Amino acid sequence: MENKWSSGLCSCMEDGETACLTCFCPCITFGRIADILDKGSTGCGKCGMFYGLICCVIGLPCLFSYMYRTKMREMYELQESPASDCITHCFCECCALCQEYRELKAHDNVDPSLGWDGNVQRALALPPDQHMTG
Template identity: 30%
Template sequence: MGAAADNHVEESSPLLPAAVGAAIPADEKPPLAPAPAPEATKLYADGVPVVIGEPVAAHAIPRESWSSGILSCLGRNDEFCSSDLEVCLLGSVAPCVLYGSNVERLAAGQSTFANSCFTYTGLYMLGSSLFGWNCLAPWFSHPTRTAIRQRYNLEGSFEAFTRQCGCCGGLMEDEERREHLEVACDFATHYLCHPCALCQEARELRRRVPHPGFNNGRSVFVMMPPMEQTMGRGM
C-alpha cells in the first residue's frame, strides 16, 4: 500500500511531464501559427502587367510616345520611308483603303479589310453628298485609334497636353477618368484632323505589325510533283 501511494504521488506531481494523451487546458494551448498570405496573382491587360491585391500605381508602366507626330505627313527618314510615302498618298487620295488596311493589321481576320473599307466608303459618300464634307466617317473610325493606343500602351493626346502644359495633374491620377478624356480626345482628333490621324495610325501599325498577307514572315515552299517518266527502247 505504501508503494502504491508513492507512485500515485509521483504521477500527480506537477513537476513531472504530462502523460501522453492527457488533455491540455484551453488557456495553456500554444497559439496557432497565422496562415501564409496568398501570393499575388499577376495578370496582363493590354500588354501591361497588373498585380491583384496591390495598387496599380506601384506597378504603373510609363506610356510610350507615338513613333511619329500627327503632322509628320512624310513620316521619318528611316527604313519605313517608302511605306510612309505610300501612307501619305493613300490618306490623301483613298482614305477608305488606308482605313481598311489599318483595321486589317490591327484585327487580322477574314473580310476585315472589305467590311471596313466598304463601310467607310458608304459613310464618306453619304457625308459628302448630304453635308458637303466627310463628317460621318470619323464617327466610325475613331475607335481604331483608341484600340491602337490601348494595345501598345501609347500616350494619348490629353496626357501629352498635360505633360507639356503642366496642368490638370489631378485628372491623370484617376485612370478611369483619364481614359474617358483620352477617348474624347481620340474622337476630336479624328473629327478635326481626320486624314492626319489615319496616316499617323497607319505609320504606327506598319512599324509594329507585318501585313497579314506576308504570313508573318514565314516562307512557304511549294513542292511540285515529279513529272511522269516513261522508258523507251534504245536504238
C-alpha cells in the same frame, strides 16, 4: 506608363506613298489598318467600304475610324495625344490615319498593304537561306 507614338500626327511626309493614298482614298488606308487591328476578322474590303459608305451618307467617317485609333492605343499602350481620339480624327482624319499606318509599320514590322493574312504568311515563311529537307 504610356508610350509615345513613333511619329508625330503631322509627320505625314515621312511616308509619302501612304500620305498620297490617304489623301485621295482614305477608305483603303483605313481598311488596311482595320484589317490588321482586327487580326483579319473583318477584312480590309468590308471595313473600307463601310468607311466609304459613312463618308458618302453622313460625311463623318471619323465617327467610325476613331474607334480603331483607340484600339491601337490600347494595344500598344500609346498616349492619347494630341487630343482625344475622336477629336483627333474629327479634325485631322487623314493625318491620324497616316500616323496609325506608320505606327503599325514601326511596332510590329507589319506591312499593312499585305493585310493580316499576308503578314502572317510572311512571318511564317522560312528565311531564304534555309531549305526544308524531306
